[in-house]
Structure formats: structure tokens, C-alpha cells
Amino acid sequence: MYLPAPFAVSDPSLLHPFILAHPLGALVTYGEQGLDANHLPFALDSTAGELGILRAHVARNNPLWQELQEGSEVLVIFKAVDGYISPSSYPSKQIHHRQVPTWNYSVVHAHGRIAIHDDARFIRRLLANQTRHHEAAEAMPWKMADAPRDYIETMVQAVVGIEIEISRLIGKFKLGQNKDEADRLGAADALQAKGATELAQMMREPPASTK
Structure with a gap:
């Protein structure tokens, strides 16, 4: 990934919350068929390993x-909003007209080695943890015990677990840090007016480069 210094973030204390918010x-x-990409909701254990473990x-x-x-x-790529x-x-465009269009975004790349877990105990624990995490904000949180036991066992047998110990973690937060503050905030205000609230907020308070 091309990573200009103003946009580079490598501090896990900034990147772990990003993954948790955009799992x-x-x-x-x-593999045998060449390059492949699968889009999966990951659970992050930030306390395991040097940089965390993804499951x-x-x-x-x-x-x-x-x-x-x-x-x-x-490689696992996590992405937030973009615009x-x-x-x-x-x-400043109104003064000297020396500006061009661009695209702002935030991504985190997690590199590591994969382990396969064709293990019902691992899968049950993973599914229970993910369910508790994602159901926490629901008015009536669903739990695995709400479904018939034989149904849950069938679902468990239908999936295989994977685990990735992160060996390298890097973020690219392209949020206008290379612009004057007035221009960065002006662009954030324009996004806010269009309803792009999350990206606008990220641009107002971009993380400092830790490269």
C-alpha cells in the first residue's frame, strides 16, 4: 500500500478501535486458484499476541x-466510510484555484498467518462472543440459547473457524492532513452538508501520523 507519511498510522491503540468499529x-x-478475497465479520482479541488476533x-x-x-x-483489509x-x-480555491479533486478514506491492513479450526468448541465460543458483542445494542438481544439446540448444532457444523495472529498492522487515514487546516475543515463542512457525517467528523479530528 502506498503510504505517504501524513496519512500513516501504526499505533495499535488507534487501529484496534478502528477494527472494532468496522469489523x-x-x-x-x-491459494491453488490464485488470488481470492472473502468478506467476513472479524472478532478482534487485542490482548492476544503482540498486535492482536483476528477470528x-x-x-x-x-x-x-x-x-x-x-x-x-x-491480508485482511478493514475500511471505513469514504467520499x-x-x-x-x-x-483557498477561491483565492488561487490551485486545488484538484481527491478521494478521502480510512483503511487498516492487518497482515498475518492463518490457522484453520475445524473444531466445534472453537466455533461455538467464537459465535457466542460475536453474538454478545453485536447484539449488545439491541432492545431485546438475541442469544444462541434462544434457538433450538439441534438447530444451533447444525449451524455450528456448517462452518469452519479461522484465526489470524497479526504480524503487521498499518493504517492509512487519508483525511486531508496534507492540507491547510482551513481547507481540511472546509471540506469537512461540505461533506457534513451532504450528510456524510462520519467522514466529516474523521476529517475534523484525524489521527496524528505514527509512521
Whole structure:
């Protein structure tokens, strides 16, 4: 990933919350059929390993878990909101017109080696933890015990667990840090007016580069 210094973030204390807030990751692998990408909701254990451990599950019918060798190098890409930035949103454009369009976004790349867990105990624990986390904000949180036991066992048998110990973690937060503050905030205000609230807020308070 091309990573200009103003946009580079490597501090896990900034990147872990990003993953927790945007858990749907693109798992990029290289197997017998070449490059592949699977989009999976990941659970992050930030207390395990040096940089954390990612866990997820795939359908048993998904060939990924059989084609990959144990310990294969993989990449998981996590992405937040993104948006087009018009030159007209920069106050300085009205003065010298030396601005061009761009696209702002935030991504985190987690590199590591994959382990396959065709293990019902691992999968039950993973599913229970993910369910508790994602159901916490619901008015009536669903739990696995709400469903018939034989149904849950059938669902557990239909998936295979994966685990990735993160060996390298890097973020690219392209949020106008290379612009004057007035231009960055002007672009944020323009996004806010269009309803892009999350991206606007990120641009108002971008993380400091830790490269």
C-alpha cells in the first residue's frame, strides 16, 4: 500500500478501535486458484499476541479453508466510510484555484498467518462472543440459547473457524492532513452538508501520523 507519511498510522491503540468499529474485513489470500478475497465479520482479541488476533468463520462449503495451507500469509483489509472531495470545498480555491479533486478514506491492513479450526468448541465460543458483542445494542438481544439446540448444532457444523495472529498492522487515514487546516475543515463542512457525517467528523479530528 502506498503510504505517504501524513496519512500513516501504526499505533495499535488507534487501529484496534478502528477494527472494532468496522469489523467487516476483506480477507485476501493466495491459494491453488490464485488470488481470492472473502468478506467476513472479524472478532478482534487485542490482548492476544503482540498486535492482536483476528477470528472469523467461513461456510464449510467455502473452499478457502481446504485450499490454504496452515500458516499461509494472508491480508485482511478493514475500511471505513469514504467520499469524493471537490476542489470547490476548499476555501483557498477561491483565492488561487490551485486545488484538484481527491478521494478521502480510512483503511487498516492487518497482515498475518492463518490457522484453520475445524473444531466445534472453537466455533461455538467464537459465535457466542460475536453474538454478545453485536447484539449488545439491541432492545431485546438475541442469544444462541434462544434457538433450538439441534438447530444451533447444525449451524455450528456448517462452518469452519479461522484465526489470524497479526504480524503487521498499518493504517492509512487519508483525511486531508496534507492540507491547510482551513481547507481540511472546509471540506469537512461540505461533506457534513451532504450528510456524510462520519467522514466529516474523521476529517475534523484525524489521527496524528505514527509512521
